[in-house]
Amino acid sequence: MDxxxxxxxxxxxxxxxxxxxxLAKLGIAVLEDALRHYPRSYEDRRRFIxxxxxxxxxxxxxxxxxxxxxxxSFIRKGMDLVRFNVADDTGTLAVTYFNQQYQVxxxxxxxxxxxxxxxxxxxxFISMANPxxxxxxxxxxxxxxxxxxxxxxxxGLVDKALAAAVTELAxxxxxxxxTAHNLLGLLDSYRAIHFPDALEGDDDxxxxxxxxxxxxxxxxxxxxxxxxxxxxxxxxxxxxxxxTVNYEDFYxxxxxxxxxxxxxxxxxxxxxxxxxxxxxxxxxxxxxSGKTLVAAALIWRVCAAGYQAAxxxxxxxxxxxxxxxxxxxxxxxxxxxxxxxxxxxxxxKREVRKLIKSGEARLAIGTHALxxxxxxxxxxxxxxxxxxxxxxxxxRIALASKSVERPGTLLMSATPIPxxxxxxxxxxxxxxxxxxxxxxxxxxxxxxxTEAYRxxxxxxxxxxxxxxxxxxxxxPAIEDNPxxxxxxxxxxSEQLRAALPPNIRIASLHGKMKPAEKDEIMSxxxxxxxxxxxxxxxxxxxxxxxxxxxxVIENAERFGLSQLHQLRGRVGRGARxxxxxxxxxxxxxxxxxxxxxxxxxxxxGFRIAEADLRMRGPGDFFGNRQxxxxxxxxxxxxxxxxxxxxxxSAAEHFGVERIEAYPALRQRIERLLRSAE
Ligand code: ADP
Ligand code: MG
Numbered sequence: 001m002d003x004x005x006x007x008x009x010x011x012x013x014x015x016x017x018x019x020x021x022x023l024a025k026l027g028i029a030v031l032e033d034a035l036r037h038y039p040r041s042y043e044d045r046r047r048f049i050x051x052x053x054x055x056x057x058x059x060x061x062x063x064x065x066x067x068x069x070x071x072x073s074f075i076r077k078g079m080d081l082v083r084f085n086v087a088d089d090t091g092t093l094a095v096t097y098f099n100q101q102y103q104v105x106x107x108x109x110x111x112x113x114x115x116x117x118x119x120x121x122x123x124x125f126i127s128m129a130n131p132x133x134x135x136x137x138x139x140x141x142x143x144x145x146x147x148x149x150x151x152x153x154x155x156g157l158v159d160k161a162l163a164a165a166v167t168e169l170a171x172x173x174x175x176x177x178x179t180a181h182n183l184l185g186l187l188d189s190y191r192a193i194h195f196p197d198a199l200e201g202d203d204d205x206x207x208x209x210x211x212x213x214x215x216x217x218x219x220x221x222x223x224x225x226x227x228x229x230x231x232x233x234x235x236x237x238x239x240x241x242x243x244t245v246n247y248e249d250f251y252x253x254x255x256x257x258x259x260x261x262x263x264x265x266x267x268x269x270x271x272x273x274x275x276x277x278x279x280x281x282x283x284x285x286x287x288x289s290g291k292t293l294v295a296a297a298l299i300w301r302v303c304a305a306g307y308q309a310a311x312x313x314x315x316x317x318x319x320x321x322x323x324x325x326x327x328x329x330x331x332x333x334x335x336x337x338x339x340x341x342x343x344x345x346x347x348x349k350r351e352v353r354k355l356i357k358s359g360e361a362r363l364a365i366g367t368h369a370l371x372x373x374x375x376x377x378x379x380x381x382x383x384x385x386x387x388x389x390x391x392x393x394x395x396r397i398a399l400a401s402k403s404v405e406r407p408g409t410l411l412m413s414a415t416p417i418p419x420x421x422x423x424x425x426x427x428x429x430x431x432x433x434x435x436x437x438x439x440x441x442x443x444x445x446x447x448x449x450t451e452a453y454r455x456x457x458x459x460x461x462x463x464x465x466x467x468x469x470x471x472x473x474x475x476p477a478i479e480d481n482p483x484x485x486x487x488x489x490x491x492x493s494e495q496l497r498a499a500l501p502p503n504i505r506i507a508s509l510h511g512k513m514k515p516a517e518k519d520e521i522m523s524x525x526x527x528x529x530x531x532x533x534x535x536x537x538x539x540x541x542x543x544x545x546x547x548x549x550x551x552v553i554e555n556a557e558r559f560g561l562s563q564l565h566q567l568r569g570r571v572g573r574g575a576r577x578x579x580x581x582x583x584x585x586x587x588x589x590x591x592x593x594x595x596x597x598x599x600x601x602x603x604x605g606f607r608i609a610e611a612d613l614r615m616r617g618p619g620d621f622f623g624n625r626q627x628x629x630x631x632x633x634x635x636x637x638x639x640x641x642x643x644x645x646x647x648x649s650a651a652e653h654f655g656v657e658r659i660e661a662y663p664a665l666r667q668r669i670e671r672l673l674r675s676a677e
Contacts, residue, residue, distance in 0.1 A: 002164075003031055003160050003161075003163075003164055004031070004164050004168060005030065005031050005032035005035075005161060005164050005165060005168050005169065006030050006031070006032065007030060007031045007164075008020075008029060008030055009023050009028055009029065009030065009031065009033075009034075009157065012031075012157070012160070015153075018148055019148055019149065019153070022146050022147060022148040022149040023149060023157075025146045026143075026144065026145075026146055026149065028154075028157070031157060031160060031161040031164060032161060032165075034154060034157040034158050034160075034161045035158065035161050035162070035165065035190045035194075037143060037144070037154060037158075038193055038194075038214070039141035039142055039143055039193065039194060040142055040143055040144045041142045042139050042140065042141055042142060042196065042199055043059070043139070043140045043141075043142055044139055044140075044199060045061045045116050045135065045136050045137060045138060045139065045140055046061070046137060046138060046139060047061065048061045048062060048063045048114070048137065049061065049062060050088060050089070050090040050091070051064065051086075051087070051088050051090050051091035051092065051093045051126060052090035052091040053090070054093070054119040054121060054126055055119065055121060056119060056120060056121035056122075057118065057119065057120075058118070058119045059116070059117065059118050059119070060116070060117075060119050061114060061115070061116045061136050061137060062086070062088070062093060062114070062115050062116075062128070063088060063112065063113070063114045063115075063136075063137075064086035064087050064088040064093060064112065064113070064115075065086065065087055065088070065110060065111065065112050065113075066084055066085070066086055066107050066108065066109050066110065066111055066112075066113065067084070067085040067086065067087050067092070067109065068084055068085055068109060069084070069108070069109050070082050070083065070084040070103065070104045070106075070107050071083050071084065071104075072101055072104050078099075079098065079099065080098070080099060080101060081096060081097070081098055082096065082097040082100060082101065082103045082104050083095070083096050083097075084107060086113070086115065091126060092126070093115070093126050093127065093128060094125070094126065094127040094128070095115060095127070095128055095131060096127065096128075096129050096130070097129075097130055098129065098130060100130070106133070113133055114133060114136035114137055115128060115131035115132070115133055115136065116131055116132045116133075116135075116136040117129065117130060117131030117132060132152070135155065138195070138197075139195070139196050139197065139198075139199060140155070140195075141154075141155060141158070141194050141195065143155075155194075158194045158195075161190075162187075162190060162191060162194070165187055165190065166187070169186060169187050169190075170186075170663070170664035171185060171186050171187075171664060172186055172217060172221070172662075172664045172665045172668050173186070173213075173216075173217060173220065173665065174654070174658070174662055174665070177220070177650055177654065180650070181216060181646065181650060183209075183212070183213040183216055184206070184209045184210055184212070184213045185213075186213075186217075188206070188210070189209070189210040189213045189214055190210075191206075191210075192206035192207050192209070192210035193207065193210040193211065193214065196210075212643065215643050215647075216643055216646065216647045216650075217647075218647075219643065219644045219647030219648060219651075220647040220648075220650055220651050220654075221665070221668050221669055221672055222672060223647060223648050223651035223652070224651050224654070224656060224659060224665075224669050225669045225672040225673050226426075226428040227428075227651070227656045228656055228659070228669060228673065229428040229673060230280070230428040230429070231656060239307060239379070239381045239407075240276070241273050241274050241302070241305050241307070241381065242274060242305075243270070243274050244304070244305060245300075245301050245304050245305070247263070247266060247270075247297060247301070250296075250297055250300050250301075251263075251297075253332070254293075254329075256438065258290070258293060258297075259290065259436045259437075259438055259439070260436060261285075261289070261433075261434050261435055261436035262290055262293055262294055262297075262434065262436075264432075265283060265285075265294050265432045265433075265434055266294055266297045266298065268281070268430075268432045269281055269283075269294070269298055269408075269410060269432065270298075270301070272408060272430070273298075273301070273302070273381075273382075273408060278406050278407075278408055278409075279382075279408030279409060279410065279430075280408070280409055280428065280429050280430060281408075281409070281410050281411070281429060281430045281431070281432060282410075282411045282412075282413065282426050282429040282430070282431045282432070283410055283411065283412045283413070283431075283432045283433075283434060284413055284414075284431060284432070284433050284434065285412070285413075285414060285433065285434030285435075286414060286434070286435075286437070286569075286604075286605040286606075287414045287565070287566060287568075287569025287570075287605065288437060288438075288441065288569055288572060288573050289414075289434040289435075289436065289437055289438075290434065290437075290438055291386070291412045291414070291434060292322065292325055292326075292386075292544075293329075294412075294434070295311065295326075295384050295386070295410065295412065296325075296326055296329045296330060298382060298384070298410065299311070299326070299330060299335075299363055299382065299384070300329075300330055300333060300335070302381050302382045303330075303333070303335045303362045303363065304333075305381070306379070307362075307379045307380070307381035307382070308356070308359060308361070308362055308363070308364070308377050308378055308379050308380045308381065308382075309362065309363050309364075309380070309381065309382040309383070309384065310363075310364045310365075310366075310370055310377070310380060310382070310383045310384070310407075311326070311363065311364070311365045311366075311383075311384045311386065312365075312366060312367065312368055312370055312371070312383070312384070312385045312386065313365070313366075313367060313386045313387065314367065314368075314386070314387045315367065315538060316341065316342055316343070316367055316515050316518065316519075317518055317519070317522055317538065317539070317543070318386065318387070318543070319339060319341070319365055319366055319367050320339070320341075320519055320522065321522070321543065321544060322365055322386065323337065323339040323365050325544070326363065326365065330363065335362045335363055336355070336360055336361050336362050336363070337361065337362070337363045337364075337365065338352045338355050338356065338361040338363070338364050338365070339352075339365045339366065340352050340353075340364060340365070340366035340369060340370055340375070341366070341515065342366075342367060342369055342515060343514070343515035343516060349374075352364075353374060353375055353376070356375060356376070356377055356378070357376045357377065357378060358378060359377075359378030359379060364377075380407045381407050381408065382407055382408050382409075382410065383407050383408070383409050383410070384409075384410045384411075384412065385409070385410075385411050385412065386412050387412065387413060387414060411426075411429065414566065414569065414605070440575050441572060441573075441575075442572065442575075442576075442577050442578070443572065443603045444568055444571055444572035444578045444579065444580050444603060445577065445578070445579050445580070446568065446579070446580045446581075446582070446599065446600040446603075447579065447580075447581055447600065448556065448581070448582045448583075448584060448593075448596040448597070448599070448600055449581055449582075449583055449584070450583070450584050451583070451584075451585070453583075454583075457552060457581060457583065458496075458499055458500060460550065460579075460581070461473075461496075461500065461504075461532060461550065461552065462500055462501060462504060464549060464550045464579075465500075465504045465531035465532060466504075468528070468547070469547055469548065469549040469550065469576065470525060470528070470530075470531060470532075470533070470545055470547050470548040470549070470550075471531060471532045471533070471548065471549075471550045471551070471552070472533050472535060472539060472548055472550070472551040472552070472567075472570055472571070473492070473496070473532060473533065473534045473535070473551075473552045473554065474535060474536070474537060474539070474551065474552070474553045474554060474567055475487040475488055475489045475492050475534060475535070475536060475554045475555070476488075476536070476537075476554065476555045476558045476559075477489070477536070478490060478510045478511075478512060478536055479491070485585075485586065486554070486555040486558060486585060487554040487555055487585070489508045489509070489510050489534050489535060489536055490508065492534055492554065493506055493507075493508040493534040496532065496534065500532070504531050504532060505529065505530050505531045505532070506530070506531070506532045506533075506534060507521050507524065507525065507530045507532070507533055507534070508521075508533070508534045508535065509521050509522070509525075509533055509534070509535040509536070509538060509539070510535065510536040510538060511536060511538045518538075521533070522543075525545060525548075526545045526547075528547065537559075537563070537567065539567075539570060543570050544573055545570070545573070546573045546574035547574060547576075548570060548571050548573070548578075549571055549572075549574070549576050549577065549578040549579065550571060550578065550579045550580075550581070551567060551568060551570055551571045551578075551579075551580050551581070552581045552583060553567055553568075553580070553581070553582045553583065554583050554585065555583070555584075555585040556582030556583055556584055556585075556592075556596060557584055557585060557592035557595075557596075558585075560612055561595060561598065561599055561608050561609075561611055561612040562605075562608060562609050562612045564582060564599050564608075565599070565605055565608045565609075567580075568580040568603075582596050582599065582600075584596060598611050
């Protein structure tokens with residue numbers, strides 16, 4: 001039977017429903033999908049070795065002549081064996097196949113064959129069990145797999161797909177783009193990425209060129225997809241909101257005056273709200289820049305116009321904290337606020353949802369549980385997602401489609417993202433930047449130390465607590481774990497209790513605790529009933545305890561620069577001088593020292609993000625957790641940053657208008673947009 005690129009893999013002979021299901025898990029539904037299932041690595045089977053030189057455990061290619069006719073023997077129920085000997089000029093190899101009776105007829109005495117497999121060697125006796133005889137003497141792709149699927153199966157699919165591709169495959173990139181950027185064609189790229197004829201990293205191998213082209217294409221289509229999405233978003237009409245409020249009324253009731261940056265950003269969002277188009281805005285502001293106030297002003301404004309707002313936080317702890325803050329700021333205006341807690345029982349949740357649906361509740365706060373289909377709003381005009389980098393794009397879109405008339409969305413993020421990267425992750429959004437910290441802040445002093453300073457660190461903790469300030473201590477693990485050599489919250493809080501004076505109140509916090517327990521501890525810490533909080537990174541984002549002035553980060557070498565920066569942002573939120581002490585545990589070496597030095601040297605989140613990017617590549621920012629576009633398969637390779645820039649400007653230059661003229665390109669873009677829904 002002739003297969004086409006659109007043939008469903010379930011229709012291919014030898015693939016039953018079980019395997020088809022496994023393939024579906026890998027994202028392979030039709031033959032063409034196999035082409036985009038790029039190899040994870042390669043196995044070099046080009047070099048044949050002499051039997052004599054084969055060493056135990058080695059995976060090797062061997063070529064030899066079959067000495068005797070293959071013998072089949074029954075061993076016990078469910079187990080039989082095919083066995084024969086192969087020789088080259090240097091020795092003899094015993095080949096065995098288990099439960100593969102058909103192998104008997106594949107080999108004839110006196111003929112030469114190539115074998116690839118794992119060598120077993122006991123003294124002079126050399127053997128190989130279940131060796132492969134196909135694709136020996138070449139470079140073979142190794143794929144990401146799932147139960148029931150072998151690399152060999154996928155290789156077979158790729159073969160068939162490549163055969164069909166010769167006549168069917170349409171080039172996705174326009175000719176002028178290919179030429180201008182010196183890119184390999186799509187078919188050649190597929191061939192070379194699956195079956196390269198050389199592996200060497202030098203720049204003109206086909207493999208290198210194939211990768212370059214495929215990475216370029218991913219970024220190019222993503223850029224265009226975001227541009228399309230942005231355009232479509234703009235076309236949508238929103239609620240009719242007219243300028244009826246004076247923000248000064250809100251500001252003048254605050255205990256402090258907003259910064260100019262806060263006012264400016266509120267104005268930018270206000271313009272969106274009254275524009276008649278749907279707001280789709282990202283608010284980037286470094287830790288402590290006062291994003292919550294911007295959110296509060298906009299919620300106040302939308303409620304004053306008779307609409308509802310929803311506010312999502314990435315964790316229960318944060319939702320709780322925002323509930324307190326926003327209640328303080330907004331309740332005086334008669335705005336009814338509800339908090340949908342994950343820990344509520346079904347009846348309580350129903351009650352809360354009723355208030356949201358009837359419109360009695362004007363502001364609903366929660367984690368992404370707010371998004372489930374069960375929550376219906378009355379007149380939702382504004383959704384705000386705090387610490388957006390913790391949400392995926394899919395959730396972001398779900399949030400936006402919560403009501404019939406699409407509400408405006410404001411995404412707030414403290415992860416400062418270099419511009420190029422932001423364009424790629426949020427190219428469908430308008431961006432506001434909160435580039436000013438509230439006045440009177442002293443920047444946090446950072447002193448990286450090693451274990452040798454333990455006693456001094458402990459003294460400093462004691463002194464800080466005694467002065468009435470609060471201390472965070474961050475550990476990478478919850479419990480001790482033999483496979484993970486790092487301090488744990490459970491053990492270390494015990495050790496601290498023994499090491500610090502008994503009047504210092506120490507509590508621990510981690511993500512596995514019950515919500516009620518976490519709440520209690522967090523409020524204790526905020527109110528001063530707890531002096532020292534030993535915690536995992538659950539406090540990484542958003543926590544706002546202005547009396548906390550010291551954060552000690554254990555095993556600091558385990559955290560990325562941006563994450564360290566987020567953690568450091570937990571202190572320095574009040575008027576008092578604050579300190580951050582990253583403690584370098586074992587491991588990490590000179591690299592870790594350099595990184596911590598760079599971290600200590602600046603408190604500017606953007607510069608830190610750029611340093612992080614330079615040191616670790618975009619994979620970390622671009623990991624699924626942060627961008628959420630599931631289709632990117634190859635681009636999170638190190639060093640693809642410059643390619644990303646190139647593809648991005650190419651897409652800008654190309655323009656969305658031209659997409660229509662390129663059906664294959666259009667198809668890929670549509671697919672990308674659908675996959676984000
Ligand atoms: P983030 O941007 O990290 O979410 P928050 O909104 O939590 O920052 O604000 C950090 C702290 O700064 C809070 O305690 C908040 O009350 C305070 N704050 C916000 N804006 C101002 C301002 N204009 N002047 C003084 N303090 C402010
Ligand atoms: Mg915040």
